[in-house]
Each structure stands twice: as C-alpha cells, then as structure tokens.
Amino acid sequence: MNxxxxxxxxxxxxxxxxxxxxxxITLLLVAYKLTPAEMGFYFQFxxxxxxxxxxxxxxxxxxLRYCSRLKASGVEDVRNNLELIxxxxxxxxxxxxxxxxxxxxxxxxxxxxxxxxQFQSTVSWxxxxxxxxxxxxxxxxxxxxxxxxxxxxxxxxxxxxRAFVNLAxxxxxxxxxxxxxxxxxxxxxxxxxxxxxxxxxxxxxxxxLKRFASVSLKFSNVFRVYFVENWKLILVWVxxxxxxxxxxxxIFVMEGSKVSGAFSFTNSIVLAISTLASMMVIAxxxxxxERLSSGCFLQAIDVxxxxxxxxxxxxxxxxxxxxxxxxSDISLLKGKIVEGSVLFFLALNQLCVLVFSxxxxxxxxxxxxxxxxxxxxxxxxxxxxxxxFSSTADGVxxxxxxxxxxxxxxxxxxxxxxxxxxxxxxIGDDF
Numbered sequence: 518m519n520x521x522x523x524x525x526x527x528x529x530x531x532x533x534x535x536x537x538x539x540x541x542i543t544l545l546l547v548a549y550k551l552t553p554a555e556m557g558f559y560f561q562f563x564x565x566x567x568x569x570x571x572x573x574x575x576x577x578x579x580x581l582r583y584c585s586r587l588k589a590s591g592v593e594d595v596r597n598n599l600e601l602i603x604x605x606x607x608x609x610x611x612x613x614x615x616x617x618x619x620x621x622x623x624x625x626x627x628x629x630x631x632x633x634x635q636f637q638s639t640v641s642w643x644x645x646x647x648x649x650x651x652x653x654x655x656x657x658x659x660x661x662x663x664x665x666x667x668x669x670x671x672x673x674x675x676x677x678x679r680a681f682v683n684l685a686x687x688x689x690x691x692x693x694x695x696x697x698x699x700x701x702x703x704x705x706x707x708x709x710x711x712x713x714x715x716x717x718x719x720x721x722x723x724x725x726l727k728r729f730a731s732v733s734l735k736f737s738n739v740f741r742v743y744f745v746e747n748w749k750l751i752l753v754w755v756x757x758x759x760x761x762x763x764x765x766x767x768i769f770v771m772e773g774s775k776v777s778g779a780f781s782f783t784n785s786i787v788l789a790i791s792t793l794a795s796m797m798v799i800a801x802x803x804x805x806x807e808r809l810s811s812g813c814f815l816q817a818i819d820v821x822x823x824x825x826x827x828x829x830x831x832x833x834x835x836x837x838x839x840x841x842x843x844x845s846d847i848s849l850l851k852g853k854i855v856e857g858s859v860l861f862f863l864a865l866n867q868l869c870v871l872v873f874s875x876x877x878x879x880x881x882x883x884x885x886x887x888x889x890x891x892x893x894x895x896x897x898x899x900x901x902x903x904x905x906f907s908s909t910a911d912g913v914x915x916x917x918x919x920x921x922x923x924x925x926x927x928x929x930x931x932x933x934x935x936x937x938x939x940x941x942x943x944i945g946d947d948f
Contacts, residue, residue: 539687540789544782546694548854555699557774558631558642560781562703564762564769565627566653572615572622573657575754579747580608580661582882584668585806609661609726616658624650634774641699648704656711662722663714668803669725676800678717686710749889750881756896763900764916767907780913783855786842787835787867794832797824798875802882809883814942817879825875832871835864855913862917869924876935887938888931895927 551559587601627646667675689709693702744751765784769777801824808817839860855863877888886892899920906919 539684541786543687543690543694544785546691548782550694550697551699551778552639553775553778554634555640555774556778556782557634557769557776558640558700559703560765560778560785561631561769561774562627562646562649562700564765564781565623565630566650567762568623568626568758569615569619569654569657570758570761571755572619573612573754574751575747576608576611576751577660577664578754578881579750580605581664581668581802582806582810582884583608584664585803586810588668589807589810606726612658612661616654619654619657620651623654630770634769640774645700645704648701649707652704652707652711656707656714659711659714659718662718665722665725666718670721675718682710682713682717685713749886753886753889753892753896756893759900760896763903764920767903767916768913771907772913776913779855783860784863786838787860787864790832790835790838791867791871794828794871795874797828797831798878802878805879806882818939818942821879825872825879828875829868829872832868835867836861839864859912859914859917862914862921866917866921866924869921869928873924873928873931876931880935880938883942887934891927891930891934895923899923 547556547559583601583604587605590601624647627650628643631642631646663675663679686706686709689706690702693705698705765777765781768780772780798821801820805817805821808814808820839857842854842857842860854860877892880887902919902923903916906916
C-alpha cells in the first residue's frame with residue numbers, strides 16, 4: 518500500500534483511461550451525428566445536472582471520511598462508534614431525499630434555461646432531458662452504497678466495477694448515436710448506468726449496513742451535529758459548483774448553443790485527460806483517509822507526493838494532443854472545436870486546477886479545512902469576474918485567460934497552505 522500504484526489506483530486509472538480512450542470516440546460520434554446546436558444541448562445536460570453538487574453538500578466526501586474512521590477504529594465495535602454510525606446512516610437518508618428533490622428542481626430548471634436558447638426550436642430536447650435527469654438523480658441516490666463497498670470491501674473491486682460501467686456507458690451512447698437517436702443517447706445511457714449501479718453496489722452495501730443496523734437514527738440531532746461540524750467543507754462544496762460550471766453556462770447563455778457546443782466539445786477533451794490524471798490521487802482516498810485517521814502521517818504524505826507527481830506527468834500529453842489537433846485539417850471538427858490559442862490556454866488552466874484540486878483533496882481528508890478561505894475566494898471571485906468580463910469579452914479567449922490568471926494565483930497560495938499542513942502533521946507526529 519506504500520506504492521502510488523496499488524490495486525485501487527490501477528483500476529481507478531483503468532476506469533479513467535477508458536474514459537480517455539473511449540471519450541474521443543464518443544466525441545467524434547457526437548461531432549459527426551449532432552448539429553452544433555444539438556451539441557450545445559448535449560453538453561449542457563451534463564453541466565446542469567452537475568448542479569446536484571449544491572444539494573449534495575459534500576455529504577459523499579464526509580461519508581467516505583466517516584467510513585474510513587469507522588474501519589480504522591473497528592467496525593465491529595458498535596457501542597463505541599455510535600456517533601460515527603449515526604452519521605453514516607444519515608448520509609444514506611440524505612442521498613435518498615436529495616435524489617427526489619433534484620428530479621423536480623433540475624427538471625424544471627432545465628426547461629427554464631433551454632427554452633431561452635435561440636436554436637431550441639430546432640432541437641428535440643424535452644423528452645430526452647426528462648428521462649436523463651430522472652435516472653441520473655436516481656443513480657445519485659445509490660452513490661453511498663458505492664462508498665460503503667469501497668471502504669469496507671475493496672476499493673480496487675469498486676473501481677473495477679466503475680471501469681465496467683464506463684465501458685457499458687460508452688457502448689450505449691455510441692450505438693444510440695449511430696442509430697441517429699440524437700439526445701436520446703444520453704437518456705438511454707442514464708437508464709443503463711442506473712440499472713448497473715443498482716445491481717453492482719446496492720445489495721452488497723446493504724450487507725455492510727446490517728453490521729450496525731441496530732443503531733437508531735436521531736435525524737434532527739445528527740443533522741445539526743453533521744452540519745455544525747462540517748459547515749466549512751459543505752459551504753466550499755456548494756459554492757464549488759459556480760466555480761466549476763460558471764464558464765460553460767455563461768458561454769451557453771451569452772453565445773448560444775452553437776458556440777457553447779464547440780467550447781464544451783473542446784473542454785471535454787481536456788477534462789478527459791485531467792480526469793485520468795486525477796485518479797492517481799482520488800483512487801487512494803480511502804487509503805489516505807485511513808492513514809491520516811490512524812496517525813500514519815508520514816506514510817500518507819509520501820504516497821500522496823508520488824501520486825500527485827504521476828498525476829501531473831499523466832496530464833502533460835494534453836499539450837501534445839493540442840499541437841496535433843491545431844495543425845491537423847480534420848473536416849469533421851471544423852466549426853465544432855475552438856482555435857489553437859484557446860486550446861492551449863484551456864489546457865494550461867486545467868493543469869493549474871488539477872494540481873490545486875489534488876492538494877486540497879488530500880488536506881481535506883483530515884478533519885479541518887486549511888483550504889477553506891482560498892476555496893471560498895475561488896468559488897465566489899471566479900464566477901463574478903467571469904460574469905463581468907462576459908459582457909465585454911470578444912469571444913471565449915479572454916474568459917479563459919482570465920480564469921487561468923485567477924487559477925494560477927489560487928495554485929500558488931494553495932501550495933503554501935499544503936506545505937504548512939504537511940509541516941504541522943510532521944511536527945505533531947514527532948511529539
């Protein structure tokens with residue numbers, strides 16, 4: 518487990534690698550089968566569904582941390598872990614509630630936003646949107662069972678299952694696009710992911726819950742304690758949506774679905790590689806959390822440094838891909854991808870985000886959040902600044918460069934916070 522490459526990292530990398538390898542094929546099919554306006558709706562389905570992050574409130578991250586602490590202290594010792602078990606049970610109830618609320622909230626929000634687009638009358642988006650959001654939200658309700666499997670059974674096995682789900686999702690979307698099902702490709706994909714998630718995680722998760730089923734849940738007390746203890750992380754998580762998705766949503770609203778489609782198509786390529794790179798750190802979340810909870814600080818720090826290094830190395834080929842795309846003349850991509858200068862700054866911007874996110878993710882696995890103020894600054898300042906520039910900017914380049922400058926500042930400040938966090942851990946470990 519000291520290595521940056523254990524079973525969880527391997528299968529987490531395989532899962533992300535499948536998205537990286539199969540993603541471009543899907544994107545090419547999207548570019549081939551959908552019009553620019555349809556592409557705009559295709560990618561905005563994802564952006565709008567991501568609003569679930571606001572309702573989720575970081576509860577999934579906290580569930581991972583609580584489960585890891587319970588495992589470290591002895592899952593069979595129910596009597597001495599009543600508070601932890603109550604919080605775990607609360608997390609499951611919370612996800613069930615928000616999955617239902619989100620179906621209604623996001624469903625109606627989508628109609629409000631999409632109807633305002635000038636090209637919406639040429640795109641059949643209404644029924645695909647309803648099906649997509651219903652089954653995506655139902656799948657969200659199953660997410661805690663995936664975490665239970667990851668911590669108490671096998672993280673490697675969970676990431677293996679996720680790799681299988683990614684492959685199945687690719688097959689469904691690709692076949693649907695080839696059959697000219699347009700946006701219904703996303704609807705069918707959401708249905709299949711829900712069915713697979715229900716089959717792969719739910720029953721095994723219930724078996725884990727039976728170990729501490731005797732613990733009653735005092736919902737009001739746990740709700741109060743849960744959010745009083747973790748208000749910083751939850752606030753960062755909620756406002757984080759506006760940081761991550763303000764740019765694509767602003768481009769959709771200001772420039773329309775055609776320009777938004779080209780930007781989102783390009784951004785998806787960059788994010789696919791970034792996702793693969795981030796798995797070197799994220800796939801070891803349970804390991805880091807368990808080591809930090811049990812006081813094995815030096816071991817956690819050493820593995821994180823190696824994982825973060827390989828995360829950066831895995832991302833660097835993005836710039837080679839940009840060079841290839843910029844100098845190749847692919848007729849299929851004409852009008853459906855942004856120009857080379859935008860691509861370069863977009864990739865550089867995502868590199869800053871990747872490293873900052875890795876550092877913040879590691880530090881937040883231990884109680885307390887040293888990244889709170891810089892995260893709140895980024896989550897609030899970035900959308901506001903981009904909104905101001907969106908009214909005066911000529912194209913998306915100015916918005917991306919502005920985002921890059923802000924993220925570079927956050928990265929420098931975040932690295933200083935991380936160094937202080939590590940120093941405190943080492944000093945504390947010495948005593």
